[in-house]
Amino acid sequence: MVENFLPKLSQNLLDVLNDEEFYDITIEVGKDPYVKIFRAHVVILYYRSPYLKRILSTNKKENDKTLAHIKLPNISPEIFQIILRYIYGGNVSLEECDALDIIKILGAASELSLHELVTYLQSLLVENKTKWIEEILILYIKQVLKTILSWNFKNIVLI
Template sequence: MNDNKFLPKLSQNLLDILNDEEYYDVTIEVGNDPYIKIFHAHMVILHYRSTYLRRMLSTNKKNNDGTLVHIKLSNILPETFQIILSGRISLEEYDTSDIIYVLCAANEFGLKELIVDIQSFLVKTKPDWMESNFNLIYQTSFENDSFLELQKFCTDLTSKEPDKIFKSPNFSSISENLLVSLIQSDNLQMSEIQVWEHVLKWGNCSKS
């Protein structure tokens, strides 16, 4: 008998547990006033799903009197936490800026598979958007070492196609730290005169 045929059913059972409203043992208060939502969840699922939640649960043990564990997460939107909790997300249905927010949340919660999937989706399907919003992508990607695919996208663009950044309509809005990083890149394929012209342009625009 092939045991693998039972795996889809088992996976569905686990998803059903996530949505179960009867046997939950954790309540999670997500968001800030006036937009707060209470989620019901299961400690064992959260423990194995997220390293971040695992740490929180370790400091919020269930009392012997049967009182439920209660966790507060004020730094995340309820919609984003719903995605984190369920593990179900159709990236095509979201605005790219919202996907970036979910990516950062996934990193905070230690969801490595979701981090990889989102980065791959962005690089394959949203390169034009990322070029137009390069400042945001650059800053986000180098906040930590989890976003390696986005880091590679930024590095390749700055070294191989710097004109897409320097001649972008949004060039004047990039941060000073990003500008310095760009002009100090050893692989920058642009003459010193061209670089200097763009730096002057950035300086004049930032003053106006």
């Protein structure tokens, strides 16, 4: 008989993520002025992300109790929070995400070589493509209109 204890394990690992006492790495994400520093655990990052594994392997710290630090400026703090919860807990919550957020999560997951999450998000986008393409087009059209409305038409000469 096999019993599934993965939900409890997932919750325990999320508790480890939220524990502020035993972390051994900080990760700085975002660009000024939207920078946030997250606390994490080298061993979990090493085994969950091939990209982070490469970084951590090349920057192995000496056993001098120095805290490791990584910078990921291409990922926003909000998106990295979702990614970090996936890395630790093995699940991702997208209920409050729109299509643009999901595309940003997909980009971050791809950058961090989180292949399982990339495949899932790609499938999700394909399955819901009509709805999300409409959302993206609406966002794009709004941005174009906003740009056009900000132009100064005084210097335009019509022939």
